[in-house]
Amino acid sequence: FLCYRKGKTPRRPALKKTNNVEKDPVGVYCRIRPLGAEDEECCVEMISSSTIQLHAPDGLKANRNGEYKETQYSFTKVFGINTGQMELFEDVARPLVEDLIQCKNGLLFTYGVTGSGKTYTMTGSPGEGGLLPRSLDMLFNSIGPFQAKRFVFKPDDKNGIDIQSQVDALLERQKRDSQQSVPKTPQKADLEFADMITPEESRKSKNIDEDCSYSVFVSYVEIYNNYIYDLLEDAQFDSVRPNKEFIPPQSRILREDQNHNMYVAGCTEVEVKSTEEAFEVFWKGQKKRRIANTQLNRESSRSHSVFTVKLAQAPLDADGDYILQDKNQVNVSQLCLVDLAGSERTSRTRAEGSRLREAGNINQSLMTLRTCMEILRENQMCGTNKMVPYRDSKVTHLFKNYFDGEGKVKMIVCVNPKADDYEETVLVMRFAEMTQEVEVARPVDRPIYHLAAGRRHRNQAFKDELSRRLEERGGPVNGGDSALMNQLIESLPALPPCELVDPTDDQTLPRLIEVLEQRHRIRQMMTEQVTHTANKVKFMLQQFDSQMSSKDTFVHDQQSKLNEKEKVILNQKTEIERLEKKSKTLEYKIDILQKTTEMYEQDKRSLQQELEGQEQMLQKELSERRRMEQRMQGVVTDTKLKWEKECERRVNAKQLEMQNKLWVKDEKLKQLKAIVTENSSGGSFPPEPPKKPERPSRERDHTMPQKRSASPTALPTVPPVRPTHRRSRSAGGEKWVDHKPASNLELDTVMQPIIPNAIKVSTPNEKALSKCHKYVLRHQELASDGEIETKLIKGDVFKTRGGGQAVQFTDIETLKQECPTAPRYNISLKYPGLIMLLRCSVSLQMYFGVLFMINKIEDSI
Structure with a gap:
């Protein structure tokens, strides 16, 4: 007994990776359910055969990013509200049944919101059979005449198939028939299935290998609250308790077979020989499936159901009579039809208690399925090697080999177009769009055997010819000997129970001896019949040889011509x-x-x-x-x-x-x-002094200061002093930054400061400040007497904490030029308004104010 614990799935043996492995994307189909009432608001519109468009309902509020926009989604194919079950089967399920007959696996599951029509799509209703009954009908219509007898193929409880001999199969059939002595009565499943598929809708595959023998096994499980239960398990009574209550069903575990495929250990596999019998088994499990009434669906599925159809096929021997008794020649393929439970919001269903727990487990398993699809898509598109969390849910763990190995995978997205399901439908559409980008390895054709084709046909032709000749010679008609032999084999009495529970029992052993004697007599009759038939055949062969000897001459002549x-x-x-x-x-x-x-x-x-x-x-x-x-x-x-x-x-x-x-x-x-x-x-005033020398301007020559006399009498002028003989008080041994703006005027007088060992700049910059210790700024302005006054604003340069330069001003030196020979008048004592006039702006706007003030002064004088 192996105990499973959460961890990584055992990997397959290392295989050589080849780049020529062909892959196919997951086929995603969309089916739109009709609205329940004509006045309901619809949010889904079918644009083309592969595209649908979602419209936000009128009453839905805007989200954070703004209003909901109309979004289009593309699928492999879209089926509208008028699509019938037959059309859906032809496009989706029929190729999977064809692949099943050709020894290829397949997985088909329905996905969608609760109440969107998933169960109806898979099962159907009277008069409208779903994908499951139609798949079973096509399978048995194809392999019907080539099926093996019961118990020739037998499951080995390890996800494999064994082959039994004809005798062992016959004994097991008799044992099973003796146990089922109660006559079978028609059940509800037979009556419903009779109306599901009409004879015109029956389909049959043409790619059948007639040299093989087939057998079909079905199983039905459900995944409820992340536990797996066998729906075909017979109810057992508790013999210890006096009232013989039913024992609750036990959950099953998942195991991995020798081919690294996942299967449900201990699951019941029933061999079926017809569509009606298979559907009866399905109906038996369907009655045990957990469903409940919610606010959104009267029969809401509370579990994921998995119906598995397993097809075993093995070749006939070289004579075309019996199946090869070699287990390695048996090929097993399976088709899984999965009806997933619908995702739902508890705020809408108002689930409580166990229903709330069921909804949580359903949503959790579907979320794990989405996560696995996203990681698979990322690994395939981006080349990453992230571990896919299959073990987080039983649904994904069971179908792990379909996505990692070979087999076609198809999904039908069922959509309810009513406006109330808009938000859930958007999530379903996003998942479906992402799933289409996941690729699965394409299944390859695997040869089963290397024997000549047409063995069954030749064997049947030989039997027909032999029967014809026996009939011509007066022998038994329609293979009388073989029919009689088969009749004798089938008439062997079943062995009675041989268990002795009482020492005084004197009936069991005599009854057993009687049955054995009958079987011995029937066996002797069979031996005599075989001997008689062999003698007849030998006699016929001797007659045939005698007839052929008379034709040897003719044959010899024909042989010579044939040689030429x-x-x-x-x-x-x-x-x-x-x-x-x-x-x-x-x-x-x-x-x-x-x-x-x-x-x-x-x-x-x-x-x-x-x-x-x-x-x-x-x-x-x-x-x-x-x-x-x-x-x-x-x-x-x-x-x-x-x-x-x-x-x-x-x-x-x-x-x-x-x-x-x-x-x-x-x-x-x-x-x-x-x-x-x-x-x-x-x-009242002293005589007019001589005119001061004019200050230099931009329009005049700056080489020498010009003079202007105030009267016709010329006054002696003072010779100019060369500026090279004048030194500023700022001259020293330290290095200065001489900041002289471009707007300053060159006076070319003794008032021009000269600073040796200085860096002259028009605008201050960090490079110049980093090389000097002192800083001086030249500023010119108009003085009260109309002359230009130069101010030297001095400061110290020091480094800041951030690595820059800063200046701290410490002194202001004012340089002002005056004419040494001109008398000085203090006009401001008598005319204070005149000084204010001279200091005012020279703009055109203030000109009229200056004239007004001058006129006032003249009036006062």
Whole structure:
């Protein structure tokens, strides 16, 4: 007894990986269920035979990302609301039945929300048989005349099949018949199945190997709360208890056979010989399946059901009479029809207690199925090697070999189009779309034996010929001897029970002796019949030999002619072989030339495509370059016009500003001159002093300061002092950063500071500050007397914690030029408004205010 524990599934023996393994994607089909009422809102629309579109219901609120959008999903094929069960079977299940007969495995399962029609699709109803009864009907219609007798094939309880001899099979049949002495009565399954499939809808496979013998075994299990239960297990009574209560069914475990395929250990496998018998077994298990009434479905499946159809086939011997007694020649294939329980939300079903636990286990197993599909898809598309969690659920663990090994896998997604199921339907659609990208290895054809074909047909033809000749010679008709022998074999009495429970029992042994004597007499009759038949056959052969001896002469003549013809034929065959060899050589050369031509043509096409691609890229680059040039030309033209306008505007503004400044200066000088002249004539002011030398301007020559006299009498001018003889108080041995803005004016006077060992900059920068210890900023402004005043703002340079430079200002030095010979007047004592006038702005807007103030001053004077 092996105890299973959670871990990795034992791996198969290491196989050489080949790149030529062909794979097929999982076939995913969609079936839309009709609405329950005409006034219900529909959220699913069938666009084409392979595409559907989901519409969000009107009452559904917007999610975080906005409103729900209309989404389309594609499938292998979409079946609308008017699709019948027959059309669905033809497209989905019939290829799987064909593969089952050709020794290939298959898996078909239905998936969807609760109440979407999964059970109806799989089982059907009276008059509309589902996929399961139609698959059984097609299988038995195909292998019906080639089935073996009961118990010739026998399960070995290890997911394999053994072969028994005819005698052992006969004894087991008699034993089973003696146990089932109660006459069989028609059950409900027979009555319902009779109306499910009409004779016109019956199908039959044409790819049947008539040289094989077949036998069908079915099993039916359910996975409930992640436990596996056998639905075909007979109910057992508890003999210990007085009322003989039923023993609860025991869960089954999963095991791995010698071929590394998963199977349910101890599961009941019933051998069936007809569609009615198979459906009766299915109906027996269906009555035990767990269903319940919920808010969404009156008969909601509370478990996943798995109905397995196993087909065993073995070849006949060389004579076509009996099955080869070799277990290695037995080939077993199986088709699993799975009806998954529907996913559901407890908020809608209002499940409580055991129903809530059932819903949780159903949703958990379906979530594990989605996870396995996602990891399989990622491993196949991205080349990763993640472990697929098959063991997390019994559903995925049972069908592990279908996804890791060989076999076709198909899924039918059942959709209920009503608006209430919209959110669950979206999740189902996403899972179905992802499952289509999972690929499964394509099953390959496996030869079973290496015997000549047509053995059964030749054996039957021989029996028919023998019966015909016996009938001509007055022997038994319709194979009387063989029929009689079969009748004798079938008439062997069954052995009575031989168990002795009482020492005084004097009936069991006599009854057994009587039955054995009857069997002995029947065996003697069979021996005599075989001997009699053998003598007849021997006599017939002797007569046939005597008839053939009279024909030897004729045969000899015909034989000589036949030999001559054979020689001619041999010569012709030799010539044909020579011509065939020559033809093959020429065909080989033609193939080589064709392949060479194809290679050259392929190279030519590839080069032409590459050339066309390069030309297209070149044309695209040229057009892009032309567009870029045109764009840049436009940008340059626009920028040029813009800057020309801007420069013209700035020049005009600057000219206007300078003109306004000159005009204001002239007006101020005129006013001052008028005031001084008026005061000097009145005697209240001293005589007019000589005119100060004008301050330099941008329009004048900066080499020498110009002078201007205030009266016609020329005053002696003071010779200018060369600026090289003037040293600033800032001159020293330390290194300075001389920050001189570009807007400062060059005075070319003694007031021009000179700082040796200094770095002159127009704007401060980190590089200059890092090389110096001191910093000076030159600032020019208009003084109260109309002259330019220069301020030297000094500071120390030090490094910051972040690695930069900072300046701390410590001193301000003011440089102001004055004429040494000009008298100094303190006009601000008598005319304080005049100083305010001189300090005001020289803009055009303030000009009128200045004139008004001057007029006021004149009126007061």
